[in-house]
Amino acid sequence: MPWSSEIRTPAGPRFRQRHSRLAPRWSVLALSGVTLLALLWTLSPGAQSPPEQRQLTVYAAQTSYSLPVVIRNGKEYVGLLEVLEPLGAVSATVDGRKWKLRFNDLDAQFFAGRTTAKIVRSEVEIGAPFLIENGRGLVPLTALPLMLAGILPDRPIQFHAAARRLFLDKAEVHFSAELKRGAASEIQFTFSAPVNPFIATEPGKLRMVFRREPVVGTGPSETQSFSDKTISSMAYGESNGVAELTVDSPAPLTAFFSADRKTITIAPEVLPQPAPGKGQAQPLPTPANAKAGGKTGATPAVTSAQPPAKEFLVVIDAAHGGADRGGSITDELAEKDVAMAVARRLHNELQSRGIATRLIRDGDTFIPLEQRVAITNAAVPSLYIAVHASGSGAGVHVFASNLAPLAKPAVFLPWDTSQAGFVLTSQGVASALAAELLRRDIPALYLNVPVAPLNSIAAPALAIEVTAPAGRAVEAISSGAYQQSLCNAIATAIAGVRSRLPHGEALP
């Protein structure tokens, strides 16, 4: 029934007619109002759910790392320089709309807006326009394998486009799974190389997430069901630069690693037996009593810590990451990005000198300080270096802890002063590092100050703060050549003091 018919007046028909003519206008107003509300709702911050942070993970023989993927014009793009930085000496220059890349001895040229690029001497179709943003060269993700084939001609490349996982040098780690049936069945995964997944359990499920390891299945995803009471199914999947193995079970599960970390056995959790007598102490969980679960020589996986190093190992810790941007070098350049770039260059420089390294952060992820300390101390490195960056000052600031050294060696060290047993060595390394930089006319300043988390590191430890070159604008801090020269000096200094550090006696 039209609402105009509700009106009762002596001049009924005329009145009704007037209101009937108004009805379309009210409809238009209502429609406009709804449109306006919809527009406001669409633009309101609450209506826009945070987009998933896309990432590309690159696996090479010596390293693996993750990079952010950005969307431009509906296509996925990645920074080409960032992809190549961990793989060799790389630099880029912008000349108007031209972006020149030099990787080792190879040259490539890209033009903003063009869908072709010149790599070495070949024209390569890249499928979408090349973009330059703040000096960064962005290439379409789909064209990355083709471009890398030209830039890395001798290195095999495999690209899992849907999962954004790129494999170089046949780095893939394959696995097989075997269900061992019994009263309490267990499933055993055997990998072709040592693995160290992040393990999470939730009711009815155990997940192994492989962020750094190039674990691959026979396809992008596979699920296998078992007619078993304990292990009901297992699944492999990969997405957004990460691979994941999931085991389903109605019972709580535990993962056991073999000593060589090539085998992971997933078995029902063994609940602690009641104490034999009141007041009698329970044995502590050790690898030996882990045999109670039937896994001889295996240890329960409670953290993702690496096994202790028995070689000369340098742990490099790029500060900040993820939501923690660190300081703002410029309006667009964050400390976390400079720290990551320098850490990767240092990693390459040290590896080129035969020094084993481990990057605590190898992507734009946030890792709490306590976790960085735990990872480092579990690895028992020869040296720990925290890499920071700042827009203030010139050259490099080098810091070591200022804790009072221990009077005599101790077996147990307090968390907050673990560095006390190593502080003299740390200060010696920091001093040598600053001297090497000064010898190369790079401004360097060495101070003993309590920089977090140095005091909790149970190994020789120092922090470096990279700043812009002397007399240059702060933007020059991101120059590849400058960062390379710094890392070359730092790596030379570390190689020079190697014999004074733990596990440093043997030559590589």
Add this chain to the structure above:
Amino acid sequence: MIPRRLLIAVIVLVLGVFGLGLYVGRVVRKVRQPAPAMVDTRPVAPPASGTPVTVVLFVADDTDGTLHRQTASVSLPGEPAKREREILRVLVAQYQENASPHPLGAGADITDVYLVNGNLAVVDANSLFADGHRSGILVEELTLASLAETLAANLPGITRMKLLVDGKERPTLAGHAGLTEPYSVAEANRLVK
């Protein structure tokens, strides 16, 4: 046929909707941008009247990472905590000068100083002091060292300094120098040139 008035009304409304949409879009973008630090233009509290006295300031220098001893002549109140606050304000004002070797952000100020047990100075800075501070291990360390050393130089017995921001504890000054533990004057001594 659609009446002309109705057509005009619809066009005006549609234009209004899009105009409002654009305006709202601009407002949303503006809100999402980090708010610039508000500059506190209020004048620093007037100095206390009385005979000027000579105070010691330890001024940080970013170029060599050291503290340089300087003196200044200022009128100070009689109460020790207020004296210390005024001395730190003189130091902060020096950092806000154009040619400062260790610039601090505009509007940075010391709100209060409290003395605890004669050896701990609790310094309360305003939010602009921390929010506008440059980020970096060295620059943050120098600021803390400069405050602590200046306090200790003018009030013997001070061995530690605790920095609060707007009366609250803060994890770091600007991302690096920890503020949860009191800063030791002995650490600042190492930086004095």
